[in-house]
Amino acid sequence: xxxxxxxxxxxxxxxxxxxxxxxxxxxxxxxxxxxxxxxxxxxxxxxxxxxxxxxxxxxxxxxxxxxxxxxxxxxxxxxxxxxxxxxxxxxxxxxxxxxxxxxxxxxxxxxxxxxxxxxxxxxxxxxxxxxxxxxxxxxxxxxxxxxxxxxxxxxxxxxxxxxxxxxxxxxxxxxxxxxxxxxxxxxxxxxxxxxxxxxxxxxxxxxxxxxxxxxxxxxxxxxxxxxxxxxxxxxxxxxxxxxxxxxxxxxxxxxxxxxxxxxxxxxxxxxxxxxxxxxxxxxxxxxxxxxxxxxxxxxxxxxxxxxxxxxxxxxxxxxxxxxxxxxxxxxxxxxxx
Amino acid sequence: xxxxxxxxxxxxxxxxxxxxxxxxxxxxxxxxxxxxxxxxxxxxxxxxxxxxxxxxxxxxxxxxxxxxxxxxxxxxxxxxxxxxxxxxxxxxxxxxxxxxxxxxxxxxxxxxxxxxxxxxxxxxxxxxxxxxxxxxxxxxxxxxxxxxxxxxxxxxxxxxxxxxxxxxxxxxxxxxxxxxxxxxxxxxxxxxxxxxxxxxxxxxxxxxxxxxxxxxxxxxxxxxxxxxxxxxxxxxxxxxxxxxxxxxxxxxxxxxxxxxxxxxxxxxxxxxxxxxxxxxxxxxxxxxxxxxxxxxxxxxxxxxxx
Numbered sequence: 204x205x206x207x208x209x210x211x212x213x214x215x216x217x218x219x220x221x222x223x224x225x226x227x228x229x230x231x232x233x234x235x236x237x238x239x240x241x242x243x244x245x246x247x248x249x250x251x252x253x254x255x256x257x258x259x260x261x262x263x264x265x266x267x268x269x270x271x272x273x274x275x276x277x278x279x280x281x282x283x284x285x286x287x288x289x290x291x292x293x294x295x296x297x298x299x300x301x302x303x304x305x306x307x308x309x310x311x312x313x314x315x316x317x318x319x320x321x322x323x324x325x326x327x328x329x330x331x332x333x334x335x336x337x338x339x340x341x342x343x344x345x346x347x348x349x350x351x352x353x354x355x356x357x358x359x360x361x362x363x364x365x366x367x368x369x370x371x372x373x374x375x376x377x378x379x380x381x382x383x384x385x386x387x388x389x390x391x392x393x394x395x396x397x398x399x400x401x402x403x404x405x406x407x408x409x410x411x412x413x414x415x416x417x418x419x420x421x422x423x424x425x426x427x428x429x430x431x432x433x434x435x436x437x438x439x440x441x442x443x444x445x446x447x448x449x450x451x452x453x454x455x456x457x458x459x460x461x462x463x464x465x466x467x468x469x470x471x472x473x474x475x476x477x478x479x480x481x482x483x484x485x486x487x488x489x490x491x492x493x494x495x496x497x498x499x500x501x502x503x504x505x506x507x508x509x510x511x512x513x514x515x516x517x518x519x520x521x522x523x524x525x526x527x528x529x530x531x532x533x534x535x536x537x538x539x540x
Numbered sequence: 541x542x543x544x545x546x547x548x549x550x551x552x553x554x555x556x557x558x559x560x561x562x563x564x565x566x567x568x569x570x571x572x573x574x575x576x577x578x579x580x581x582x583x584x585x586x587x588x589x590x591x592x593x594x595x596x597x598x599x600x601x602x603x604x605x606x607x608x609x610x611x612x613x614x615x616x617x618x619x620x621x622x623x624x625x626x627x628x629x630x631x632x633x634x635x636x637x638x639x640x641x642x643x644x645x646x647x648x649x650x651x652x653x654x655x656x657x658x659x660x661x662x663x664x665x666x667x668x669x670x671x672x673x674x675x676x677x678x679x680x681x682x683x684x685x686x687x688x689x690x691x692x693x694x695x696x697x698x699x700x701x702x703x704x705x706x707x708x709x710x711x712x713x714x715x716x717x718x719x720x721x722x723x724x725x726x727x728x729x730x731x732x733x734x735x736x737x738x739x740x741x742x743x744x745x746x747x748x749x750x751x752x753x754x755x756x757x758x759x760x761x762x763x764x765x766x767x768x769x770x771x772x773x774x775x776x777x778x779x780x781x782x783x784x785x786x787x788x789x790x791x792x793x794x795x796x797x798x799x800x801x802x803x804x805x806x807x808x809x810x811x812x813x814x815x816x817x818x819x820x821x822x823x824x825x826x827x828x829x830x831x832x833x834x835x836x837x838x839x840x841x842x843x844x845x846x
Contacts, residue, residue, distance in 0.1 A: 262696035269666020305647035306638035
């Protein structure tokens with residue numbers, strides 16, 4: 204199953220099973236079915252609960268917040284994650300605050316789905332990875348499924364079981380990808396997959412090629428970067444049996460416990476598609492340093508986008524966004540020294 | 541002078557008492573602030589009480605009210621909960637939001653406020669949609685000030701409210717000042733034309749005579765409820781206190797002129813002097829009781845944690 208199909212099926216199933224669910228977004232009505240087709244077919248089946256909205260991101264999120272405060276389960280699609288800037292007040296000063304600010308008198312079960320990420324040539328305002336801007340928003344959960352998670356299951360967990368605002372980030376390069384889910388033998392291709400069980404809603408998946416050995420290094424990556432990190436781990440193992448564990452959280456805020464592999468490897472590389480400065484990697488590196496300092500052999504390295512707008516031209520975009528080669532280089536820096 | 545259908549003296553006295561309770565609450569809040577017992581800031585509604593009271597008298601308890609930074613009057617008219625609001629302003633855990641919200645971030649049954657201009661406007665529309673799709677028959681009354689009309693999300697929401705036929709009554713309390721800036725330096729065109737641009741009907745009304753104001757409110761509320769569509773009621777008023785604390789630079793002559801339009805004076809002139817004195821006394825006693833209750837709660841908590 205493809206990433207986009209998993210999301211689409213989850214939406215269909217939830218809409219069918221729960222009439223409190225509402226889906227709001229721009230251009231989501233069929234036959235168009237949304238810019239990335241995640242909502243395709245929904246409006247035909249549930250015309251009164253799938254609401255195509257004007258181009259008014261702030262109002263859409265506010266309206267959905269009002270629905271949530273009154274006991275409904277709204278899912279908002281923001282067509283491009285870049286447009287989250289337009290609804291930042293609604294998220295930061297509204298939805299994410301209400302429950303705590305009103306002394307836990309209310310719940311805001313609001314889910315905001317949005318595609319993020321580049322590598323499609325969409326240029327400076329349609330390619331960004333902006334979720335790190337919301338890391339310092341108390342009350343907000345941020346979920347970012349990789350191709351090693353079932354994004355539909357994560358979406359169900361966000362909508363039905365979180366009871367508080369969730370920013371659900373879909374890396375747009377993953378939409379057409381076939382999911383790479385662990386099989387019955389807990390294998391993903393050559394990898395062994397360990398799915399941690401402490402957070403059943405939003406589990407972290409760890410991929411390794413030699414489960415009985417302490418890893419030489421740990422790469423922590425989420426969303427689209429997880430695929431590149433897995434490729435690096437595979438390539439290096441094939442080349443000289445360097446053993447890399449790839450730790451892939453589904454939940455990026457609040458930070459889950461990502462220390463287990465780092466304790467065993469003593470070397471950590473954090474790979475993200477967003478800008479380096481003030482990024483998720485910065486937050487995680489600081490946290491890991493607090494948690495694992497005595498076990499770290501080397502400084503934690505970050506692989507991230509350059510602090511530049513994302514260019515439209517493909518060759519320029521490639522220079523700005525973090526590549527598989529960038530991750531490999533960082534791993535080799537830590538492992539060889 | 542129009543006195544509406546409230547010649548019944550008990551209704552008139554009830555309206556006066558409601559306004560007097562808000563007035564005394566706000567006056568005492570200023571005193572407590574000066575005494576250092578309230579921290580942060582607050583936005584009183586002295587001079588605008590008639591709007592809060594006329595709205596509360598005209599709505600059902602199941603209707604939803606959404607207010608803004610200047611929300612004490614709306615809350616008190618709706619709930620009568622002087623002690624809960626005072627405790628909240630004083631940062632006590634017995635406050636209606638445990639001291640987390642403070643003056644401008646309140647929530648109670650069917651009542652919500654927030655401190656960012658315009659932030660609650662689409663939220664109100666969302667609640668209106670929720671009431672509509674659940675066929676509850678309830679409407680949403682959203683209070684904004686003239687200053688809020690500078691926010692873009694207000695217009696995004698007018699568009700959606702009209703497009704989706706939402707039962708949303710938007711009350712623009714036009715007190716002519718956005719904080720310290722006069723409306724003539726803030727607002728192009730006029731307010732009703734803004735609603736008209738979205739096909740939303742509106743009405744401008746003087747808003748300091750609470751008896752007079754009942755009719756515009758009842759008409760607007762019935763219109764929204766019966767037609768399931770939005771309406772804009774522009775309530776022309778004036779703030780007889782600073783925007784927050786110690787920040788009033790308005791011309792003295794202008795203030796003096798509006799003092800003669802004080803809602804309590806307007807209604808008080810229709811009530812026998814001895815009754816009015818009694819009603820003011822009742823409001824003061826209510827406030828004293830609320831204050832004593834808050835102090836007692838605090839003392840009890842301190843005793844418990846000692």
